[in-house]
Amino acid sequence: MEEGTLKSPGHCEVTTGQADEYGDTDPYQWDAREDCEVRQILDRVADKWSLLVIALLDRRVWRFSELRREIDGISQRMLTVTLRQLERDGLVKRTVHPVVPPRVEYELTALGRTLHTTIRSLVSWTEHHQGEIAAARADYDVREAAVRA
Amino acid sequence: MEEGTLKSPGHCEVTTGQADEYGDTDPYQWDAREDCEVRQILDRVADKWSLLVIALLDRRVWRFSELRREIDGISQRMLTVTLRQLERDGLVKRTVHPVVPPRVEYELTALGRTLHTTIRSLVSWTEHHQGEIAAARADYDVREAAVRA
DNA sequence: CAGAATCCGCATGGATACTG
């Protein structure tokens, strides 16, 4: 598990890899710097499974195996990793019931619910425009095939 | 030559057809199926570089090397791949000026601009809550360290 | 049931060299 080096918000510090000398000021603080905290958070949100998990958790409380069954294609390992990351970020609350067999339940925190609103709009956009995207892809593929021929 | 349309190497190729129309617009139908088109699009949008590129392109028209310089940490290869994907999806328009040396400019399409609105809100959320997330992480790490000890 | 731990295949993506 990677140790996220955390600095105060706004302070940029290189996590891993070479630092190199930066120096110029960036008009848009959030974007370019890969050591920028906002980018780290975006990377977390914009990962393969997080969006799915958050969207599901918004509906109700889920048990681990329920999520596993519901999310098609996720491995047990990745579900665990994803849930831990979201829990660490304060987006998901994990509740262990001391019973046998174990019963662990997951739900969104208040913070997680605010994020869900945004995610919801992203999903909505995708739903609304999937036709246009499919058309654009088909168009692109045809044109590229023509060039290649 | 790698193609972006690669599915995850899982076994779940239920309906490998392009599924042009699922018919239903159920708000909560998008999630589970990994063959769902919405999920494929989300995977594209939610990748490491796409968000960054789209956000930059909304500002103005950019040349290739400008983007390369601006996006810290991206390799020339990944910038090319990302731009091609976005172009294929109809989100980015690529204009080649037949001059020497070559001049290629990138900008958002109308479709891309509609997505930018959503992305902008995602970035805003991140900016707004990065403090809370940092605190949650610190809290989590402390507690985990305590357990481990 | 929920997960931790382990092994490891292979896609992801960086570095380099070459081209129009």
Add this chain to the structure above:
DNA sequence: CAGTATCCATGCGGATTCTG
């Protein structure tokens, strides 16, 4: 300048096994 092509290291993530 704006790519393409190639090689190759890294690590993501799947499969499996073991535990409380």
